[in-house]
Amino acid sequence: MSTDNTTQPESFGENSRRALTNPLLQRALTIATVKATSAxxxxxxxxxxxxxxxxxxxxxxxxxxxxxxxxxxxxxxxxxxxxxxxxxxxxxxxxxxxxxxxxxxxxxxxxxxxxxxxxxxxxxxxxxxxxxxxxxxxxxxxxxxxxxxxxxxxxxxxxxxxxxxxxxxxxxxxxxxxxxxxxxxxxxxxxxxxxxxxxxxxxxxxxxxxxxxxxxxxxxxxxxxxxxxxxxxxxxxxxxxxxxxxxxxxxxxxxxxxxxxxxxxxxxxxxxxxxxxxxxxxxxxxxxxxxxxxxxxxxxxxxxMLSDKQLRESLYCIRCGACLNVCPVYRKIGGHAYGWVYPGPIGAVLTPQMIGLDRATSLPFASSLCGACGDVCPVKIKLPDMLLHLRQRINDNGHIKTKARKRDRLERLSFKFWAMAMKTSRRYRYVACFGRLVQALIRKRNANGSVSLRVPQWSDTRDFPPLARRSFREQWRDRSH
Amino acid sequence: MLARIRASLGNAAKHPAPAKLPPFVSQTLVTDGEKLTAEFESEIERVGGQVAHVHSSDQVTAYLSVLPLTGDESSVAISDGLLIKTLRIREWLLTRKTRVVTWQEMPSMEAYRRELLKCGIGVTCADYALADTGTVVLLSGREHHRLASLLPPVHVCLLSTDNIFPRLTSLMDHLSDEAYARERPPHALTCITGPSRTADIEQQITTGVHGPKALHVLLYSTETSKA
Missing domain, CATH: 3.40.50.10420 (NagB/RpiA/CoA transferase-like)
Incomplete structure (x- = not known):
């Protein structure tokens, strides 16, 4: 099998792509994690x-x-x-x-x-x-x-x-x-x-x-x-x-x-x-x-690690492995992709603290933030919160490479706009109205016939559903007449 | 290192013992003796162990006599537990011309270890048991059963029905007040729940990987009426 002990946290992206294309590893991971979670x-x-x-x-x-x-x-x-x-x-x-x-x-x-x-x-x-x-x-x-x-x-x-x-x-x-x-x-x-x-x-x-x-x-x-x-x-x-x-x-x-x-x-x-x-x-x-x-x-x-009040809880871990077994990321890429000793959600929290944030910038992002790890943790470590916190630190410390930084600026701008639009119900209605008018420009039809929007980078790997033709409030108003 | 830990935590150099956490209220316990025995039996069978009720020396020896002893592992190791002495198991084994291995008769630890590797069965007593998990508990000190319960492929464990605790919590409470309250707590305490097992290859459970492949618990009580 191609997974070996030469993997490093720095090459997380490459490690995980390799794991995803390894059919034997995929089979082994499914057998083990499904059995462990159901037990x-x-x-x-x-x-x-x-x-x-x-x-x-x-x-x-x-x-x-x-x-x-x-x-x-x-x-x-x-x-x-x-x-x-x-x-x-x-x-x-x-x-x-x-x-x-x-x-x-x-x-x-x-x-x-x-x-x-x-x-x-x-x-x-x-x-x-x-x-x-x-x-x-x-x-x-x-x-x-x-x-x-x-x-x-x-x-x-x-x-x-x-x-x-x-x-x-x-x-x-x-x-x-x-x-x-x-x-x-x-x-x-x-x-x-x-x-x-x-x-x-x-x-x-x-x-x-x-x-x-x-x-x-x-x-x-x-x-x-x-x-x-x-x-x-x-x-x-x-x-x-x-x-x-x-x-x-x-x-x-x-x-x-x-x-x-x-x-x-x-x-x-x-x-x-x-x-x-x-x-x-x-x-x-x-x-x-x-x-x-x-x-x-x-x-x-x-x-x-003790002096870090926000991450101190990661020292409560009793190494049961439950967070690995439920993690949708771990279940697909396995432990070697994480590149160091501790894999899975707890690894994504421990590794940056133990070997340095700069060497493990990808790990806290290897999570869909679904919260499953936090739900199963027997000592109630708030893993999703800590993953978010580490993401913020990585961002604030400028550990993310330039290309990502550019994207990051765009993201920040989008959220600023979003926050403005959501401030009052009137603004929200106007923005939604405007959105419905312009979304036709970036509409695309998926292979399965469904319709989604083309948003740079975001929609490469996931669907961005279009806004409904009429909002819930509008439909409600029509029905109550 | 302690000074650095204090600095990290912001604790003073000489601070008083921290206030204890309030006691933990645990769930209700089964206390009925007969129910405990029944629960223990079903749990131990669930984890792949075997249980039998015995009331006399004859019943114990009858049980042992049908266990196979073959090839390189034809000796029997017995510990110096009280029940083993009372039931005269050593004497019975000797009449059957079985080679008996005991800690006392060995000149050295090395020799004992070598001889144990040739044993097919290890017979020991247990000090306590836990009903809700089917666990037997062995305390070092009075009895030499640490290796005899581990090296031979079959472990036969004698347990008096009086020593079954409902669950781990009750045993821990008992031990904190008794054995572990002493100046010198027991050197080794071993909780055994079923035979040795592994699931390291494709999560398939296989027994006898390093420890015994089979565990037999003989529940000893004097009342024959319960049989």
Whole structure:
């Protein structure tokens, strides 16, 4: 498939055109997003819409409270981890975080690291950093394993190989693992189990992300279906958990709210197969689990995002992927077109903040502003508002290229005229009357026989319906006689 | 970093603990014991697990004796859970000349890990269960069941019917007051809902990708009348 990890946010237009003309990708995206959205809506119906709203409001309130007091809760969390024998490292940049993990591995003589799926590790580019340090990272989540074998980047937050069909995976396994080609999903899964079991049996160090960190108890929470996270956190003698500083929540009761929301939003499950709560290092040699437990707290631009009151909410995200699955843009172009780690509506909000507005000018415009993302978000992040806000910033900062700027001036003029015309009902009637007279000049007949107006650029990709011959008010007046 | 966070948020350097959010009023709970068991059973079957009621050692061993053990995975791992000891499962396995793997008898973690990879079945107890999701909950500390419940392709889990909670919320309330209120909370708590599964290829659900392919929950109660 032509989507690969060389895409960049700057070439969004080109990336998406390529995705749209890729029939295999279109098929794969439809299968996955339709299944995920329908499973989610069934799960929400079971909870009851009123209860669901109550949970979303609660989750939003918890995140708001925790983010506003992040210094307090982080200090508490880190204090508890250290009190219970864990080690905490505060990483200001992606490089700091990668260096810490790589150097730890080198000091302990570790050559191979088993990893579970983690968006944070994608964000900081951990795999590259490890390879540069001569350490081999092995992705163990089936989807991530497929993506790693194909030398690609995940194209969805929790369904990394969403862009691949079974036939793609069959080809990949046959080529990279030297096995007989099979399209049987059960056989391919069993093969991955065998190959990865052998790696787990040897592994000395495991790296995971974190879904939630509980300040009160110093616990990290990991949610999964496959069991690879349980293996990663219980077999190797060293466990390193990497988390963004926004992942902390106050207590176990708050965790309850998020667990109720997360699985249902992500996959429509009431509860994922495995939820692990891991607290500190093991208390004695007589306990199962790793000898060493490290938590890497990553800033990587988040502290700055905190000071931005208009976009701060984007740190409430729990990475469920629901906004991707419902987004009409994501459903057509997939994750790689976005060109960076986080795709979909949340990606369009996070990416400009994380890598710079100038590098991601197209992303906030990759939305029809239909509002579906905001409606499904389990923590009620106002995604459509933030997308609009970012558009305005991009415009104000002059990041849009000259040709677009010219169009922009025309647009602004049109809206000024529109605002003037709409000021009083009399003006509106006169303008509408005038419009009906002149629209014949730009009328065109579409292929399907309908009539629309030709407006430069605007009507290239959409219909501009003509004004009715008689207005509603006029028709009403006639009828009431 | 904390200082920079405070600056970003506009919080003072030494500010008092933030006021807690008002308590969350959750939905009504099912509390009837019998209903809980029934709900737990139907939920666990929905997620692909299997349930049986047992009241004696014989019934447990009868259940275990029909589970297949073949090839490279012919040993049975058992944890040191209380019910497993009471029901004398180890003794029964030994009379059948089955190779038994336990944490206690292994010289090292490495050896235990190696032996576990040769087990076809792992038998453990569960500390709690959740009725509305069909979840079993395992707490580290008293029992060594973290790996025995994970590495073998079949996990058999013994659960006393007294320990079923209606839902996650009630368990979290209980844990906050009990295990997690202690100076040292449990090192690992694992919630297990059905067998290991993945949907990473074309969203088709496949079981046993990394963890057990099958989960059997044996609901133990002393009253034989309920059978």
């Amino acid at each position: 989610r809506s069934v799960a929400v119906t079971h909870v009851g819409p009123a209860n669901w709203e109550q949970l979303r409001d609660r989750a939003h309130a918890i995140k708001k409270h925790t983010i506003e007091n992040l210094d307090f809760y982080l200090e508490k969390f880190a204090g508890n981890v250290e009190r219970l024998g864990g080690k905490v490292y505060w990483a200001q940049t992606a490089d700091d975080a990668c260096k810490y993990v790589a150097e730890l591995a080198q000091r302990r003589g570790v050559q191979e690291i088993v990893k579970s799926k983690s968006m944070m590790s994608e964000e900081i580019g951990l795999n590259h950093a490890l390879e540069d340090a001569g350490i081999k990272p092995i992705e163990t989540d089936l989807g991530e394993y497929i993506v790693q074998l194909a030398n690609e980047r995940p194209s969805h937050i929790n369904m990394p190989a969403i862009h691949k069909t079974r036939s793609d995976v069959a080809d990949l396994f046959a080529e990279k693992l030297g096995v007989e080609r099979t399209e049987e999903i059960a056989e391919m899964t069993a093969l991955a189990r065998r190959v990865l079991r052998a790696r787990f049996a040897e592994a000395q160090m495991g790296v995971t992300g974190v879904n939630y960190a509980i300040a009160d108890t110093g616990t990290i929470v990991l949610v999964e279906n496959e069991g690879n996270i349980r293996l990663t956190t219980s077999l190797p003698r060293i466990h390193v958990a990497i988390m963004g500083i926004e992942k902390v929540i106050p207590n176990l009761q708050d965790l309850d709210v998020f667990l109720l929301l997360l699985s249902r939003s992500a996959s429509g499950q009431k509860m994922c197969s495995y939820v692990s709560l891991l607290t500190g290092a093991r208390s004695s040699q007589d306990e199962e689990g790793p000898d060493e437990f490290h938590v890497v707290l990553v800033d990587n631009g988040r502290v700055e």
